Amino acid sequence: MTLPKLQSIILQVLLVAIIMIGAVGFYVTSSLATADATSNVVEPDELAQWGLPLDLGREEVEVYCSACHSLRLVAQQGLTKGDWDELFDWMVEEQEMEEMPAEDRNLVLNYLSKHRGIDRKLKKN
Ligand code: HEC
Structure with a gap:
């Protein structure tokens, strides 16, 4: 395996990891946001x-x-x-x-x- 090839594999793995972290992060924040929206329902006065x-x-x-x-x-x-x-x-x-x-x-x-x-x-x- 040549060094550039190894580098590109590492880059790809990193990229996938970043995307997954991003997806999980998005899921967590959006579910938090939903929980927030339902628990803080502002009753119209x-x-x-x-x-x-x-x-x-x-x-x-x-x-x-x-x-x-x-x-x-x-x-x-x-x-x-x-x-x-x-x-x-x-x-x-x-x-x-x-x-x-x-x-x-x-x-x-x-x-x-x-x-x-x-x-x-x-x-x-
Ligand atoms: C014990 C019962 C009772 C309580 C407590 C009460 N009211 Fe009344 N109020 C009435 C009744 C009965 C009428 C309707 C009288 C009528 O139209 O002949 C009325 C009517 C009114 C009206 C309409 C008057 C009009 O000219 O049409 C207003 C304004 C009003 N009340 C304000 C208040 C406010 C302010 C309070 C609290 C400080 C209060 N009421 C507490 C029994 C009550």
Whole structure:
């Protein structure tokens, strides 16, 4: 066997090895990518689409305001802070809603007047 021939065999073996490593690598990364894609499914945030984006106080809105009706009803409203406050009173006095603890009521009030204020139609929700 001449030296150049040996060199070319070694080159071919190397080439095959590189292709195989590449194929295995591709398989591994692509299967990892698939596993990743299924384990990190991002739920479309339905509430945000309705105009109730994730923010301080939204959790409280979900807790207190979804007991009797859909949050859609809440999302449809656009009120001033004062009117939201009155609406809570109305909800408590007329709709048998339990009074929210002051701290939570404030969070809900601030959240709704920020995201469901009267200027809501100007925002792109
Ligand atoms: C105990 C049950 C109850 C809870 C809790 C409750 N609601 Fe209601 N809500 C009602 C009822 C019943 C109505 C429908 C009243 C009607 O249309 O006669 C209503 C209607 C509404 C409306 C529509 C008002 C309108 O003018 O049509 C809004 C807005 C609303 N609620 C917001 C809220 C918010 C914000 C919260 C949380 C702070 C909340 N609700 C919690 C019972 C509740």
